Amino acid sequence: MSHSYIAPVELEKAYRLLNHGPTVLVSAQHGDDCNVMAAAWACALEFKPAKVSVVLDKSTKTRQLVEQSGYFTLQVPCYAQLNMTKQLGTISKLDDPQKLEHCGVELFYQEDLSSPLVSGCIAWLVCKIIPEPHNQSAHDLFIGSVVGAWADSRVFRDGHWHFQDAPKELRSLHYIAGGTFYLIGEEVKADI
């Protein structure tokens, strides 16, 4: 898979990758063990320094890897990855050790960072955990400092999304329930 469209995003503008509320994929790796899960409950938390929050249930393999490694990647999947996203949110690696192969996930890495990224997504935020034992235990809530951000320049450039000009396959997914998602739609501008 070609990564030629991947361009860095200023950390101060990384919140814009999540601001419209897309469903994300959460990936993490500890040693040779890695996993990816889908999550709807991820959110920007601070502009500068850029921070994010994500809810990771105690039953997930990904959470174990996040706790072991201290890092996670949030990435924004697109319409071309609809079935993969659904599967990544349904199958647990604790039940199916070959989950990633069965879901068709291909991983890659950015220089100097050991947290894996999922190929074919439209944005990526590599995050270092800010330890918050109470939040993690009581609310399954993890807070991360964004240490690197990238986006597919066909849909995000100059600090803004450009879904209008790009193929429908690159639109972000917004999960509801039961395998039903919405694609992000039309751009509108307030005129006041």
Add this chain to the structure above:
Amino acid sequence: MSHSYIAPVELEKAYRLLNHGPTVLVSAQHGDDCNVMAAAWACALEFKPAKVSVVLDKSTKTRQLVEQSGYFTLQVPCYAQLNMTKQLGTISKLDDPQKLEHCGVELFYQEDLSSPLVSGCIAWLVCKIIPEPHNQSAHDLFIGSVVGAWADSRVFRDGHWHFQDAPKELRSLHYIAGGTFYLIGEEVKADI
């Protein structure tokens, strides 16, 4: 304004009102003093008991009212409210005491609840703060327990959004930056 379309939503399904990542309006009231602001950083946090999180900057009037009253309402504005939503996120009541009148906000109340709701939105979640002094201070992050939820039955019924069948004016807004929003788009279903 008619409220005849407003129907209660089971608390266990209230997360679905936020799951697709819409921009929200946050309202709060203490005594006779009330305010409404726009926020992009709101998220579901737990299915049952239903909980949500929202980031409220220390500089906002709304945050003061949330802290004083112990309650806030998250509501989902729609395309018909595009300019109002932009203004509610731009003007501070600390600068303009007539903010709500100037933005054209009409409030209403659900029985037994003193937290105000904004007319014309498509979903509402009235929330009671779960006090978390560290999160509120260090991260501007407020956690709320959902005590009541309602939606406009033209776009949300039987526990699901039905944007496809409804007028475009009722689509949710997803903020990026600089007055630019996206409308929620097409429904798609995973077939795996």
